Amino acid sequence: MNKKGFLLIVTFFILCSCKESQKKQTERILNEWQGKEIIIPPAVTFKHFGKDTLCNYLWDKPYKIFVYVDSVGCSSCQLGLQAWKGIVQNHSRKIDLGFIFVVHSSNFNRLDTDVLILDFDYPIIYDYNNYFDKLNNFPPAPFRTFLLDKDNKVLLIGSPIGNIEMWEKYKSVMASVRNE
Numbered sequence: 048m049n050k051k052g053f054l055l056i057v058t059f060f061i062l063c064s065c066k067e068s069q070k071k072q073t074e075r076i077l078n079e080w081q082g083k084e085i086i087i088p089p090a091v092t093f094k095h096f097g098k099d100t101l102c103n104y105l106w107d108k109p110y111k112i113f114v115y116v117d118s119v120g121c122s123s124c125q126l127g128l129q130a131w132k133g134i135v136q137n138h139s140r141k142i143d144l145g146f147i148f149v150v151h152s153s154n155f156n157r158l159d160t161d162v163l164i165l166d167f168d169y170p171i172i173y174d175y176n177n178y179f180d181k182l183n184n185f186p187p188a189p190f191r192t193f194l195l196d197k198d199n200k201v202l203l204i205g206s207p208i209g210n211i212e213m214w215e216k217y218k219s220v221m222a223s224v225r226n227e
């Protein structure tokens with residue numbers, strides 16, 4: 048066997064082992080977070096179109112989609128405001144479902160601007176001091192979107208944005224828990 052063939056085989060095995068370790072990491076995160084309670088800091092600032100607002104009713108919803116975004120990169124890009132806007136408008140009234148968007152950012156002014164430009168008509172928690180992550184030690188992205196029950200315990204992990212299969216899982220879990 049020549050050197051190129053040998054290197055190709057070694058590279059293939061290295062790539063396969065990396066994928067396997069990524070699969071194991073995903074399984075570990077899913078197992079670790081299933082049923083875990085998201086801890087809510089005592090002082091939470093919701094903003095609606097850049098203005099402080101009280102939205103404590105969201106914590107009382109029987110189901111909540113909880114999305115955490117940190118300051119790495121463009122927060123509003125990571126959050127996917129445009130995509131969430133459609134889901135919120137289509138489902139927040141049909142299902143007794145709250146949406147809790149938590150952003151820890153280094154540039155809240157940019158987030159304010161994006162919210163106004165996109166006409167994102169739903170409150171966002173501005174986590175100025177990163178309390179949510181300090182209390183919960185969230186897993187890395189993309190594992191920062193959770194379906195929570197009334198007690199803020201994790202039922203599912205994964206974003207339904209652009210993922211019809213995940214959205215169907217969300218609906219299935221909410222229906223099965225409702226019927227218990």
